[in-house]
């Protein structure tokens with residue numbers, strides 16, 4: 001048993017969708033979350049910039065005595081995970097491998113779709129992970145850059161004409177490719193599950209990368225006999241921009257109120 005906290009970071013608040021899954025699977029764990037809201041979005045940035053930001057985010061998190069880190073950000077996971085793991089010090093789990101493994105297990109036709117940010121798609125990380133697990137699978141990957149701002153504007157309900165129009169256009173090539181499994185490779189996309197599911201139809205299984213990564217993190221801790229055990233867990237959030245703004249939007253992603261549990265951090269110091 002190990003009561004030390006799990007660190008989670010993301011470019012902003014979206015990573016709270018993964019924290020929601022962590023809290024569902026491991027309600028006794030203590031979680032320290034960092035959202036880099038002063039520098040969001042990460043999704044269009046170069047690998048060099050992403051690695052610089054991710055290392056600062058890790059350095060801040062490692063100022064706590066953590067037992068593990070979950071990189072909730074799809075963009076950082078796809079571009080920098082190996083570097084962060086090589087930096088050492090604490091076990092680091094990303095979202096790509098667990099989601100690729102689940103997709104390989106789920107698909108019946110061998111045709112898998114991926115939607116994510118531009119930098120995630122450009123990294124080719126999912127294709128590499130899939131080819132290691134099941135080289136016969138065909139992956140169709142598409143960037144959907146308008147999804148993040150639309151979710152943050154609350155345009156995520158089925159029937160909302162703006163999100164429905166954008167989503168239909170983005171998803172058309174995936175429907176054409178005949179995928180039967182679709183990886184939602186970005187923190188914000190679980191909020192679009194109903195919209196995307198409605199367009200893709202009931203024959204397509206949607207994979208939530210945050211949920212798969214949370215399960216992988218739980219398995220890792222269980223293997224190391226490092227779960228927190230009994231008791232009520234907690235969550236403490238840090239943001240590089242205004243704490244009040246963070247707390248206001250956070251409940252959309254986390255499904256719980258964070259009032260009084262968000263603090264500002266000057267990430268440039270790390």
Ligand code: DGL
Pocket residue numbers: 010011012014015040041042043044072073074075076117120148185186187188
């Ligand atoms: N958190 C990012 C991801 O999952 C999406 C938002 C951004 O572009 O920073 O890729």
